[in-house]
Amino acid sequence: MIIIIIAGFHPMSSTVTPSTSVPLQATTDAAEATVAPSAPAGGGQVHRPRRLRRTGTLRRMVRETVLTAADLIYPLFVMEGEGQKEAVPSMPNCFRYSLDLLLEEAKAVWELGIGAIALFPLISHHLKDNAGTESYNPEGLIPRAVRALKQALPDLLVITDVALDPYSSEGHDGIVQNGHILNDETVAVLAKQALVQAAAGADFVAPSDMMDGRVREIRQALDAEGWINVGILAYSAKYASAYYGPFRDALDSAPKFGDKKTYQMDAANAREAIKEVELDIKEGADIVMVKPALAYLDVICRIKQHTNLPVAAYNVSGEYAMVKAAAQQGWIDEKAVMLETLTSMKRAGADLILTYFAKDAALALRP
Numbered sequence: 001m002i003i004i005i006i007a008g009f010h011p012m013s014s015t016v017t018p019s020t021s022v023p024l025q026a027t028t029d030a031a032e033a034t035v036a037p038s039a040p041a042g043g044g045q046v047h048r049p050r051r052l053r054r055t056g057t058l059r060r061m062v063r064e065t066v067l068t069a070a071d072l073i074y075p076l077f078v079m080e081g082e083g084q085k086e087a088v089p090s091m092p093n094c095f096r097y098s099l100d101l102l103l104e105e106a107k108a109v110w111e112l113g114i115g116a117i118a119l120f121p122l123i124s125h126h127l128k129d130n131a132g133t134e135s136y137n138p139e140g141l142i143p144r145a146v147r148a149l150k151q152a153l154p155d156l157l158v159i160t161d162v163a164l165d166p167y168s169s170e171g172h173d174g175i176v177q178n179g180h181i182l183n184d185e186t187v188a189v190l191a192k193q194a195l196v197q198a199a200a201g202a203d204f205v206a207p208s209d210m211m212d213g214r215v216r217e218i219r220q221a222l223d224a225e226g227w228i229n230v231g232i233l234a235y236s237a238k239y240a241s242a243y244y245g246p247f248r249d250a251l252d253s254a255p256k257f258g259d260k261k262t263y264q265m266d267a268a269n270a271r272e273a274i275k276e277v278e279l280d281i282k283e284g285a286d287i288v289m290v291k292p293a294l295a296y297l298d299v300i301c302r303i304k305q306h307t308n309l310p311v312a313a314y315n316v317s318g319e320y321a322m323v324k325a326a327a328q329q330g331w332i333d334e335k336a337v338m339l340e341t342l343t344s345m346k347r348a349g350a351d352l353i354l355t356y357f358a359k360d361a362a363l364a365l366r367p
Helices: 024-035 049-053 056-061 099-111 141-152 184-200 214-224 242-251 271-283 294-306 317-328 334-348 358-365
Strands: 072-079 085-087 095-098 116-121 157-162 175-177 180-182 204-207 231-238 287-291 311-315 352-355
Touching (some): 049 056, 072 099, 099 141, 116 141, 141 157, 184 204, 184 214, 204 214, 214 271, 231 294, 242 317, 271 294, 334 352
Parallel strands (some): 072 116, 157 204, 231 287, 287 311, 311 352
16 A cells, blocks of 8 residues: 655644745756656757758758759650640650651740650650661651751750660560570670761760670770760669650560579668669769669668769659559649658668659748
């Protein structure tokens, strides 16, 4: 049994008599001191992180990560024709543009403060073959698009995709033989493709194929032809991901058999990404990239800590489509989720972000 004795109260009496020995407040203070002996003098709390969250101005002043339009690269799909703009059903508000309308879209992007675009072509079926020969046609869709863009917007950075899947009758990133993807034979074609893109005026070529040794071959080919200022944005850690589905719809470039797991990375691996990055840096990459981004923030962080080169992240089509779909259902605030997602990528270590949200984000970030 526990007996509580209050000063001035006598168990045998029904009345309370004033105490002259111990004030009630002194007893209370002593009890609190016993409970929290480490409390500072005066009872104040030293650390109050909320002080720095008190107002919007204060939060902006101490913000650690600031997303800007200059961080963004806008992927664009180009196709043959004139006056054509086709919606990509699985990517709301994304379109395939004929060259004339591509120029209009690029001008709008530039005016928003986005300094770079990445081009991806929709190639006609009759031009596709197993060797991807259309990929190095000097009069092909991408070289013509690059020339037109650089003439209209000379300061806009144009990044071109180096891979065979848009040009392949098999839908793979390399030449197929007996069900296998040939590495070295594919690399030789990729080098030709990069040279044609450089000659057209590309600022960066971006090998996305994940063939071994392709960065070295491309760098050597570019330098040998005098294109020493054309950079390489390497898809260094590109994973065999389920997030690419809508992109393949946009370009009609899904594999005709199997998958891409024999050349793209296993989604479970992180240390392997460091190995791939190290190889690409040694071979001459100027920028290294992680793709996808959202499910691989840990990989972005590791790579950022490992290299002083700029690190890019690709906010891929599946990531984009999920946000759009949820927003259409009214389940999320699209603008808030978009900005939070892109900020998380920069916070993880991405210096550059390829994203289909680029235009919307640039508009949202305007003062």
